[in-house]
Amino acid sequence: TTVTVSATASHAIPSTLWGMMFEDISHSGDGGLYAELIQNRAFQQVAPDTAAALDPWVPLGDSQISVVADSVPLSSALPNSLALTVPAASATEIGFANPGYFGIGLVKGTAYSASLNYRVAAGAISKQASLTISLLDQNNKTLAAFTTPLRASGKWTEVTASLVPSHTPPSNNNSFAVTVTNARGAESQVNFALLSLFPPTFKGRANGMRPDIAETLAANKPAFWRFPGGNNLEGQTVATRWQWNNTVGPLKDRPGRVGDWGYVNTDGLGLLEYLHWCEDLDMEPYMAVWDGYTLGGTNITGAALDPYIAQAIDQINFVIGDPATSAPAALRASLGHPEPFTLHYVEIGNEDFFDDETVANRWNTIVTNLSATFPQLTFMATSLSSGPVLTPTPKVYDVHVYSSPTFFATNSFLYDSVERNGTHYFEGEYAAISTNDSNLFGTPAEGRLLFPTVASAVGEAAFMTGFERNADIVFSASYAPLLGSVNDSQWTPNLVGFDASNVYKSTSYYVQNLFANNKGDEYLPSTLPSNSSTATLLWSVTRSTANKEVIIKISNNAATTEEMKFVLPFKDVSSTGSATVLTGPATASNTPDAPDAIVPVTSRIKTGTTFEYTAPAVSFSVLVVSAH
Numbered sequence: 001t002t003v004t005v006s007a008t009a010s011h012a013i014p015s016t017l018w019g020m021m022f023e024d025i026s027h028s029g030d031g032g033l034y035a036e037l038i039q040n041r042a043f044q045q046v047a048p049d050t051a052a053a054l055d056p057w058v059p060l061g062d063s064q065i066s067v068v069a070d071s072v073p074l075s076s077a078l079p080n081s082l083a084l085t086v087p088a089a090s091a092t093e094i095g096f097a098n099p100g101y102f103g104i105g106l107v108k109g110t111a112y113s114a115s116l117n118y119r120v121a122a123g124a125i126s127k128q129a130s131l132t133i134s135l136l137d138q139n140n141k142t143l144a145a146f147t148t149p150l151r152a153s154g155k156w157t158e159v160t161a162s163l164v165p166s167h168t169p170p171s172n173n174n175s176f177a178v179t180v181t182n183a184r185g186a187e188s189q190v191n192f193a194l195l196s197l198f199p200p201t202f203k204g205r206a207n208g209m210r211p212d213i214a215e216t217l218a219a220n221k222p223a224f225w226r227f228p229g230g231n232n233l234e235g236q237t238v239a240t241r242w243q244w245n246n247t248v249g250p251l252k253d254r255p256g257r258v259g260d261w262g263y264v265n266t267d268g269l270g271l272l273e274y275l276h277w278c279e280d281l282d283m284e285p286y287m288a289v290w291d292g293y294t295l296g297g298t299n300i301t302g303a304a305l306d307p308y309i310a311q312a313i314d315q316i317n318f319v320i321g322d323p324a325t326s327a328p329a330a331l332r333a334s335l336g337h338p339e340p341f342t343l344h345y346v347e348i349g350n351e352d353f354f355d356d357e358t359v360a361n362r363w364n365t366i367v368t369n370l371s372a373t374f375p376q377l378t379f380m381a382t383s384l385s386s387g388p389v390l391t392p393t394p395k396v397y398d399v400h401v402y403s404s405p406t407f408f409a410t411n412s413f414l415y416d417s418v419e420r421n422g423t424h425y426f427e428g429e430y431a432a433i434s435t436n437d438s439n440l441f442g443t444p445a446e447g448r449l450l451f452p453t454v455a456s457a458v459g460e461a462a463f464m465t466g467f468e469r470n471a472d473i474v475f476s477a478s479y480a481p482l483l484g485s486v487n488d489s490q491w492t493p494n495l496v497g498f499d500a501s502n503v504y505k506s507t508s509y510y511v512q513n514l515f516a517n518n519k520g521d522e523y524l525p526s527t528l529p530s531n532s533s534t535a536t537l538l539w540s541v542t543r544s545t546a547n548k549e550v551i552i553k554i555s556n557n558a559a560t561t562e563e564m565k566f567v568l569p570f571k572d573v574s575s576t577g578s579a580t581v582l583t584g585p586a587t588a589s590n591t592p593d594a595p596d597a598i599v600p601v602t603s604r605i606k607t608g609t610t611f612e613y614t615a616p617a618v619s620f621s622v623l624v625v626s627a628h
């Protein structure tokens with residue numbers, strides 16, 4: 001195959017092209033990127049006096065613990081506490097422990113910030129009572145501990161401690177323990193609320209992100225961050241939708257919510273944390289507002305939407321409003337960020353293509369109001385661009401596609417035939433998730449991928465060359481889902497996996513990394529690949545005008561090598577260039593047992609105004625050659 005490259009760029013590669021879609025799914029937030037190490041730290045959204053309410057807290061020995069609706073709760077947002085019974089007999093040591101989110105990763109010498117709140121009825125226990133917070137390894141050996149008197153003052157008392165493990169434990173099976181000693185007295189109890197353990201966070205942000213996951217994501221230079229969902233925006237009911245105002249301010253004022261992926265969201269990772277995260281990674285937020293439709297099928301239309309539109313206006317004003325004229329903006333200022341954050345795009349709902357009867361009304365009601373209030377913002381539709389017709393006409397549609405590696409390899413020309421009518425497209429969710437085109441969302445036994453494979457990543461790379469070729473109308477694209485716990489997921493495959501102390505970069509992660517780190521800033525047309533339903537060889541050519549480099553991306557989905565010849569239209573072309581290649585057996589993945597099975601390999605290749613390159617079977621190659 002001979003590829004002749006044009007010297008004249010057809011369009012810019014937008015700086016926003018590659019970014020990340022995030023929602024709390026498969027513990028991507030609570031138990032993942034959000035650095036809190038204690039699972040069920042505040043007994044949010046649980047039924048008191050049930051075993052489930054305690055999960056995963058366990059009593060030490062024969063201690064008695066239960067979750068109670070506290071008669072004097074720590075706050076109205078956190079009505080439940082953990083009650084530790086203090087037996088009348090002089091029990092030596094009583095207490096309870098938390099195993100974290102499928103383990104707690106601990107490292108010798110690292111300072112973990114522990115905190116808890118307790119309350120004991122005045123005078124109810126002896127003055128010799130003391131409280132110990134400790135980190136225990138899998139054999140209940142103490143790695144770090146902090147002891148302080150336990151005061152029966154009748155008032156909520158906060159205890160904070162910096163716990164530094166004396167050595168690194170042999171596994172993640174560690175726990176956070178709270179023990180009470182010498183609490184002799186009549187039968188009584190100690191109530192506990194909001195118990196927390198944080199490692200040092202990314203950039204040292206309070207209430208921040210887990211550094212290893214954060215750095216893994218930062219390495220892909222994401223230009224945007226779509227949040228809070230995805231399904232997790234919507235709620236199964238109107239009452240359980242994501243609400244910005246429940247996710248800001250002191251943690252004790254955040255009630256949490258029943259998330260849409262089968263677990264309670266603490267909402268400790270809330271709107272301000274997302275915005276700080278966007279600033280830390282130099283990303284712009286693609287923020288969604290709820291649009292009157294729930295996963296349970298409820299919809300709200302017309303004037304009944306007014307309170308939800310008001311809430312959306314407040315949400316947006318929290319991000320960009322003027323503290324002098326907007327209470328949510330003044331709240332932002334009081335939380336330390338008087339200046340507005342960057343915001344250009346607001347998404348209206350998520351996948352709003354399940355309720356064609358009311359989507360037009362809801363879009364019109366909401367967007368007419370929001371665009372009048374915020375004329376500087378662009379609103380993204382999440383219904384299908386093929387209909388129903390929406391007014392005002394959407395400037396942007398968020399398009400989602402989950403399919404097979406073969407689909408992605410043979411459909412990279414999807415946008416070539418889209419009418420250039422001023423509409424722009426955000427490919428907000430895409431991934432090859434199964435090898436079974438007739439049952440994509442099935443089980444692994446039916447073809448679903450547990451982890452991305454070489455074939456799925458190379459197929460996605462083919463599809464992504466189409467985004468570069470059509471970047472005049474595709475301004476952003478993001479793989480989904482971004483993050484998933486390897487111990488507890490509701491969706492596979494995920495771009496990045498993790499457990500309590502490891503991060504797992506998938507083959508698809510490396511493809512995203514290679515595209516984002518070799519973007520170029522303009523697209524150079526070249527001989528077009530075959531656009532057939534059996535296409536296997538796809539490529540795109542961009543140029544970095546600053547670096548005076550030509551960047552050639554090649555996705556070879558065939559089981560055989562492809563001999564290619566490139567003809568460059570530049571008079572001064574380096575005689576050598578770099579080739580970074582991701583390849584391996586088509587069904588191979590990076591897994592917790594083989595985390596680096598498939599990694600990109602960079603080598604030097606011979607280049608020139610014309611040069612030949614052999615694309616390995618099932619491979620994604622990025623060739624970079626100096627040329628001008």
Ligand SMILES: O=S(=O)(O)O[C@H]1C[C@H](O)[C@@H](O)[C@@H]1CO
Pocket residue numbers: 023229230231232350351429480481491
């Ligand atoms: O069950 S699905 O609708 O396919 O869920 C998908 C689409 C939705 O936007 C996102 O939350 C999820 C996986 O990323």
